[in-house]
Amino acid sequence: MNPTVAAVTERIAARSARSRGAYLERIRTAVMQGPARGDLGCANFAHGFAACAPEEKALLRATPRANVAIVSSYNDMLSAHQPYVTYPQTLKRAVMTAGGVAQFAGGVPAMCDGITQGRAGMELSLFSRDVIAMSTAVALAHDMFDGALLLGICDKIVPGLLIGALSFGHLPALLVPAGPMPSGLPNREKSRIRQQHAQGLLSREDLLDAEASAYHAPGTCTFFGTANSNQLVVEAMGLQLPGSAFVNPGTPLRRALTEAAGRRVAAITALGDDYTPIGEIVDERAIVNGVVALLATGGSTNHTLHLVAIAAAAGIRLEWSDFDELSRAVPLLARIYPNGSADVNHFHAAGGTSYLISELLAHGLMHEDVKTVAGRGLRRYAEQPVLEDGQLSWAPVAREVVDASVLRSPAEPFSPDGGLRLLGGSLGSAVVKISAVAPEHRVVRAPARVFDDQAHLLAAFDAGELDGDLVAVVRFQGPRANGMPELHKLTPPLGILQDRGHAVALVTDGRMSGASGRIPAAIHCTPEARDGGPLARLRDGDLIELDCEAGTLDVIGVDLAAREPLDNAAPAGAWAGTGRDLFDRFRDLVGRADEGASVIGGAPAPAPAVSPFPPIGAHA
């Protein structure tokens, strides 16, 4: 076992001992009481199966058969989730063949961040994770179930489903993926066309044609953003069947994997002899395995929020320092856009998750001794699903490198360390993904241009005001300010400035997309400006240095404590008409970014980062 991986795992376990122990006690008590269905009153129970088919009613009444909850995020808005439209019927049949019953327990909302990127809706996006967690709990709270099938893929949906299911950690739960759309216009070509349009060289029609040929079919978008990072991470955590992440929708193998998920969840309930509750799967080793897989592939920075929140839901305290320390020990093994030109279909063809996990295990970078939905031991995840004559089986993945431009072994990595860094300094704590940042762009010292809204930066760019070296500071984008939106629309203009040879960086208390990458961006700055954090005291022209290699983020030659912080609290009623007014309480309650930016209590919050500054208003 790599000593850093072992040490970080032990450190997480030690800091979580109390909260994890209380969590395990709770779920083990819950399972001792037997299937919750067993103590439903007759009226409760009759309501629960009133709409079932006669044979289902008979099964549920007569013998203790597994009753499985289907919780789905199906909608037509996310290309990734559209294939779920047929899943409930397929899953019900599969569970029935395993002797159980499945009921559609509830739907959860799902926002497509690609549609809301750069728009007001994006300010609901991160909060939707916790709404999804609560909606999952509403579904499972019917107490009719012995297990759950969770249908979700994209950004906030997988984390929300897991957080909700972990509240019922005594139940087994499997994620059921649907897979990526076939490759369309290459992501790099899409990005190039966007920059040409941003320079006025292409029409809107040209741009729309390009975008529509990149995003062209049911299935997950093919860049390595948060959705596909989710798929990789949950497979590395043993929460879905081995090798199921990146099999395309509508294929025989995809259908076979979906049916196998239905049969598998029915087999691992407390009614059988292979009981595997989700609360026991998600332990410190599984969390570290998820972080390692994320780092080894340059996955989405959003997981410095989501994995922290998921871990907290299982009583585990994961901190940014864990990501940073693991990142220095885990090599970069994949180049998938934005970290390269390949997409997830190419990654899958090059061996995919099975090859990656096989190599990380072989080099002692992952924990093998874990519980998974497929059974004990992560070694199963070094196998690929194979469909022959209609029969699904798994076979060990070949250990040779198939395409060294896409996926490599730790013996010859793209980089000796992973793609994430923790930053610290006079501007607070932040994270930066460097796997997509060229080495010559990783240290930027330039004057600040300060914006309180991403639209103002875009307007300044369009007006030609930004043509030089700059650190763009976009503040008041934190969880308590406006829900911590992704600022991915800033990538094309900042990329144009970088291409012109300027030193360019972004510093924000907001987020970036998992699809962002080439601009050095210090994101998730904590404490946020809305809480009186250092960004609230910056002014145009301040000299800022972002050093990704040293892990520092500082303003040079300025005593921020001597300045009054700007307070840009939105005027009353400012949110009306976009749904944001319904989330006032979320903005008031949400925790810090380094605690997962959650409105849901989890593991006791770590000691608050001591802001050198009084909160806004304290000086009044």
Ligand SMILES: O=C(O)[C@H](O)[C@@H](O)[C@H](O)[C@H](O)COP(=O)(O)O
């Ligand atoms: O975290 C993520 O990966 C993003 O939220 C992603 O899901 C979002 O859809 C991007 O905005 C799509 O990229 P484009 O905006 O470049 O199409």
Ligand code: SF4
């Ligand atoms: S990957 Fe992003 S853009 Fe694509 S469907 Fe999912 S949320 Fe929407």
